[in-house]
Amino acid sequence: MARRSRSSNSVLLLSGVALLVLTFGVGGLLLSTSGDAFRTTAPLEVQAYLENSNSLRGNTYKVEGDVLNQLGYSPSMGRLISVQIDASSDVVPMLIPASLSHVNIQRGQRFIFKIEVTENGILRALDLTKA
Amino acid sequence: MKKYLSIGFVSLALGGLAAHAQVADFPAQPPGGAAPAAPAAPAGGGQGSSFLGGDTPFFDPGSETIQWDGKTWNINNNRLFEARFEKFLSAPEESEEQDRAYNSILFQILEKLSPNRVDPKSLDEAFGLLPKAAEFRRDAGLCDTIGNQVYSAWMARRNLDRLKQADATLESDRARLERNQRIAAQGSSTSGAAPKDAAAAAEWAKTQQLQRDVTMQPYVTRLAEVNALLNTNKTKRELQELQTKIEFQALIVQLFVQRRFQHVLIATRFYRSVFGDGDSKLRVDGEAKSLFSGTTGMPPTVGTLDAMASEVIRDVSEGIEAFKYLLEKDELESATKRLAETFVVGEYLPQVRTIERDKKRQALAFVQASNKLISALEVKDYSLAEQLVRQLEETAKDFDNSKPLAAIETAKTVAAMHIAKAKNAAVSGDRAGLETELAAATAIWPRNPDLAEVSKMIFSQADVQNKALVDFDQLLSQRSFRQIFDDKERFIAATALDSERQQKLREVLTNMTEIEGAIIRANEIERRGDFAGAWESAERAFQKFPDDAKLNQIRASLTTKAADFVGAIRRAEELEQRGQPGSSLAWFLRAQQQYPNSDMAKAGIDRLTKQILPDAT
Numbered sequence: 001m002a003r004r005s006r007s008s009n010s011v012l013l014l015s016g017v018a019l020l021v022l023t024f025g026v027g028g029l030l031l032s033t034s035g036d037a038f039r040t041t042a043p044l045e046v047q048a049y050l051e052n053s054n055s056l057r058g059n060t061y062k063v064e065g066d067v068l069n070q071l072g073y074s075p076s077m078g079r080l081i082s083v084q085i086d087a088s089s090d091v092v093p094m095l096i097p098a099s100l101s102h103v104n105i106q107r108g109q110r111f112i113f114k115i116e117v118t119e120n121g122i123l124r125a126l127d128l129t130k131a
Numbered sequence: 132m133k134k135y136l137s138i139g140f141v142s143l144a145l146g147g148l149a150a151h152a153q154v155a156d157f158p159a160q161p162p163g164g165a166a167p168a169a170p171a172a173p174a175g176g177g178q179g180s181s182f183l184g185g186d187t188p189f190f191d192p193g194s195e196t197i198q199w200d201g202k203t204w205n206i207n208n209n210r211l212f213e214a215r216f217e218k219f220l221s222a223p224e225e226s227e228e229q230d231r232a233y234n235s236i237l238f239q240i241l242e243k244l245s246p247n248r249v250d251p252k253s254l255d256e257a258f259g260l261l262p263k264a265a266e267f268r269r270d271a272g273l274c275d276t277i278g279n280q281v282y283s284a285w286m287a288r289r290n291l292d293r294l295k296q297a298d299a300t301l302e303s304d305r306a307r308l309e310r311n312q313r314i315a316a317q318g319s320s321t322s323g324a325a326p327k328d329a330a331a332a333a334e335w336a337k338t339q340q341l342q343r344d345v346t347m348q349p350y351v352t353r354l355a356e357v358n359a360l361l362n363t364n365k366t367k368r369e370l371q372e373l374q375t376k377i378e379f380q381a382l383i384v385q386l387f388v389q390r391r392f393q394h395v396l397i398a399t400r401f402y403r404s405v406f407g408d409g410d411s412k413l414r415v416d417g418e419a420k421s422l423f424s425g426t427t428g429m430p431p432t433v434g435t436l437d438a439m440a441s442e443v444i445r446d447v448s449e450g451i452e453a454f455k456y457l458l459e460k461d462e463l464e465s466a467t468k469r470l471a472e473t474f475v476v477g478e479y480l481p482q483v484r485t486i487e488r489d490k491k492r493q494a495l496a497f498v499q500a501s502n503k504l505i506s507a508l509e510v511k512d513y514s515l516a517e518q519l520v521r522q523l524e525e526t527a528k529d530f531d532n533s534k535p536l537a538a539i540e541t542a543k544t545v546a547a548m549h550i551a552k553a554k555n556a557a558v559s560g561d562r563a564g565l566e567t568e569l570a571a572a573t574a575i576w577p578r579n580p581d582l583a584e585v586s587k588m589i590f591s592q593a594d595v596q597n598k599a600l601v602d603f604d605q606l607l608s609q610r611s612f613r614q615i616f617d618d619k620e621r622f623i624a625a626t627a628l629d630s631e632r633q634q635k636l637r638e639v640l641t642n643m644t645e646i647e648g649a650i651i652r653a654n655e656i657e658r659r660g661d662f663a664g665a666w667e668s669a670e671r672a673f674q675k676f677p678d679d680a681k682l683n684q685i686r687a688s689l690t691t692k693a694a695d696f697v698g699a700i701r702r703a704e705e706l707e708q709r710g711q712p713g714s715s716l717a718w719f720l721r722a723q724q725q726y727p728n729s730d731m732a733k734a735g736i737d738r739l740t741k742q743i744l745p746d747a748t
Contacts, residue, residue: 071740074748078741120710
C-alpha cells in the first residue's frame, strides 16, 4: 500500500511541475509579445544594410532603437533622424514621413519602427511605437 | 743750333730715310679716344714740296713730317724708320780692314784736294785715287761718278780750248780781210781822172763806184761770215761751259741729297780746280735755291754745299761724342735720341759706322722697350705698358715716364669706374646698362684683368641662374613642389628677373606653406592622441595637394592609426558615389560616432541630408 502511495505522489509532483512550467512558459510568451506591435515583422539586418542597401530595397523591417539626433526637417517630406540600434552600436538614418508628424520624437526616446527600405536605400518609417 | 738743324733736316729731307722716330715720344693719349694714327699713314698732301720736282722727300722740322709724292708722312711711329734704325743698332761696327782702307783713301783724296795744298800734281793724284775708292762696296761707285764728271769737265775744257784756237784763226782771217777790203777800196779810187762834162762825170763816177763795189764784195762777204763764226763760237763756248758746270753742280747736289758728305767735299774741291774762273754760283731754282740760301742768307754756291757738308761732319762727330758720354751716364733716352738724330744725318759717315756694337746694343734695348711701350699703349695693354715703364725707369735714368704713366693711370681709373658701374648694373638686373658699361670698360682697357674677373663672375652668376631656372622648370613640370620649396632661396634669386616664373614660384611656395601648415597641425593633433583628427587634417591637405610625398607619408601613417574612422569615411564616400545615400549616411553617422568633431563626417551628413531632404530647413 505504501508503494502505491509513493508512486501516486510522484505523478502528482511531475504533473504539477509540468503545469507550472507550462503556465510560466505561456505566461512569459504572452508577456513578451504583449508590447511589440510589429512582432511579425523581421528586424533589420543592419550589417547587410550598411554593406549594400540596394539588396534590401522594397523590404519591410522593424528597428528598435534610441533617437540620437534629428538631422533635418522638411514640412513636406518629414524628419530625418538618426537612430542607434540596440543590437549594435550602429547608427542608421531614418526618414519619418510627414504622415507620422503627429508623433513627437525627441532625442533619447526609444522607439520601435516599422520601416521600409526605399529606392535609394533610405529607411522610411511606416509606423512607430514607443518601446 | 739753328744751322745744325737746317743742315740736318735738309740732309734728312734729301736722304729721305730718317730714324729719329726710333726714340719713343709718348703722346698722352686720352683713354677711350681714337687710336694713334697708323704708322706711315699719309696725313695729307695739301702742302707737297716741289723741291727737285717733288721727286725727293722734304722734311718739315716743325711738324716732324716728310712730304713726298704729294703726301705727308709723320716720321714718328714710322715703321720704315724704326726698322732702319734698329737694323743699324743691330749691325756690327765697321772696323774691318776694308773699311779702314776705304776711309783712308777718302781721307787722302780730301787731303790732296785741300785748298792749301792743291796743285796740278796733287789734283792728278787725287783723281787717280777715285777709281781705287770706287772699288769698295761701301762707296757704291760714287767716286767713279765723281771721276767721270771731272773727266767730262776736263774734256769740255779741252773743247773750249779748241774753240779758242779756232777763234784766234778767225780773228786773224778777219784782220786780213779787213785790210784787203781797205786796200781794194783805195785802189779803186785811183784809176784815172774824171771827165769835165757834168753828165760824163756823173756817169764816170757811177762806173767807178760799180768797179769798187765789185772789187770789195768778196771781202765784205767773207768778213761777215767770219764775224758770224766768231759770234757762234763765243755763244757755243759759253753754253758748253755753263752746261758742264750745271752737270757738275747737279752731281754735288745729288751727293748732298744722299748724305754722302765726304763725297760732297771731294766733288766741290774738284769743281773749284776744274772751273778756276771763280764762278761757283749754284744754278738751282725754286725751293732748292731757297733751301740753301735760306740756310746761309746768301745766294747758294758750291762753297755753300762744301761748308754745309763740313758742318754736318763736324756735328755728327759731336753727336757721337754726346751719345757715348750719355751712355756712360746711363741716360739711355737722351743717348738714344742723340744717336737717332746723328744717324738721320750722318748714316754714311765713318763716325757713325764705327760705333761699337755693344754700345749700340744698349741703345737697341732701350729702343725696343720704347717701341714695345708705344705698341702697348696703342693696343691699350696698360698692364704691359706699366711693366715696360718700370723696366725703362730702371735701365734709363733719364726716362721721362710722365706721359705714359698719365695715359696708363687715366685709362685705369676710367676703366675701373666703368667696371664699378657694370657691377652695379649686374646687381640691379640692368642688362642694358651692364652691356654698355662692360663695352666702355673693354674699349678703354681691353686686357684689363679686372674685366676678365668681372666677366667671369657675371658669367658664373649667369650659369648658376640659368641652371636654377632649368631646375625650376623641370621640378615644376614634375610637380615636385616640395623640392622647389626646400631650395626656395635659390629659386627666389634665380627668378628675380623673370616675372612669369616668379609668379609660378609664388604659387608653389603658397601651396607648400599650406601643406606645411597642415602637416604641422596633423602632427600637433596626433601628439594629443587624436589620430582621427590628425588624419582628417592631413587628408584635407592631401585632397588638395595629392603629389606631396611628405604629406602622403604622414597621411598613410595616420590612416593606420585611425583605421576605423578612416574606414567609415571611406565607405561612406564610396557608397555616396555609388548612389546609396542611406547606407552612406549611416557610415558617416558611424564615423561621427567615432570622432564627434569630424568635419568630414559632418560635411558628409549635411550633404546627404540635403540630398534626401532638398527642402530641409
